[in-house]
Amino acid sequence: MGFRDLYAFNLALLAKQAWKLVQKKDSLFYRIYKAKYFRTTTFLDAEMGHNPSYDWRSLLSTRDVILASSKWQIRNSKTIKVVSHEWLPRPPRLNGDVPEDICVQELINQQTKQWDRGKVTSPFDEATHQEILAIPLTLVEDDKVIWKANKVQDFSVKSA
Incomplete structure (x- = not known):
């Protein structure tokens, strides 16, 4: 299939799922993980917790990838x-x-x-x-995390 680095590819695919926890707050995936792992905070500020599942550990391991290539839009x-x-x-x-x-x-x-x-x-x-x-203020919607690694400002496995 031509994968050069399977570890990096796997990390990028996991980061895609983690990105959904940052962006898609109306999804069932988000609501389940929110209820189980980060009730009072956001995914970006969540902690490992006690006895976390393998999936949760894997998603948290990608948080650095997301933080390194994204920024907040006010x-x-x-x-x-x-x-x-x-x-x-x-x-x-x-x-x-x-x-x-x-x-x-x-x-x-x-x-x-x-x-x-x-x-x-x-x-x-x-x-x-x-x-x-110089930053314009809208103050009408919730703050948004945007992907700065591409022009459309949305996560892609390729840019990760």
């Missing part, structure tokens, strides 16, 4: 962490200490639905806060 900004999630073109450069768990939503003025310039300029350097201010 919509309602409720789930994106400022420091630990990739949501900017480059990693944010900080001027001071920013708590690990601060969400992007806290950088937005909720009355005007625009970036709060005071909150954006103080913790970040000039280049980073200019990148943040």
Whole structure:
């Protein structure tokens, strides 16, 4: 069949299933795994747990592949962490200490639905806060993880 690296191919196929846990939240597959393995969090933040199945271990092993080739697209900004999630073109450069768990939503003025310039300029350097201010805000849908390894921004085994 011409497979060059069966391990990489298998990992890419598993990552395709894991991508469904990130994107297809209305599917039966998602609802079953959500109920069993990550009730209070998302797949990207889920932990191994005690006595996990072989399938769950395998899906979690692909999370690094997904995180390395994807980024967050800001919509309602409720789930994106400022420091630990990739949501900017480059990693944010900080001027001071920013708590690990601060969400992007806290950088937005909720009355005007625009970036709060005071909150954006103080913790970040000039280049980073200019990148943040250049991001348009829609604030109508849930935040979305997009695949940055291809132009259509959707997972493919080939690009993985």
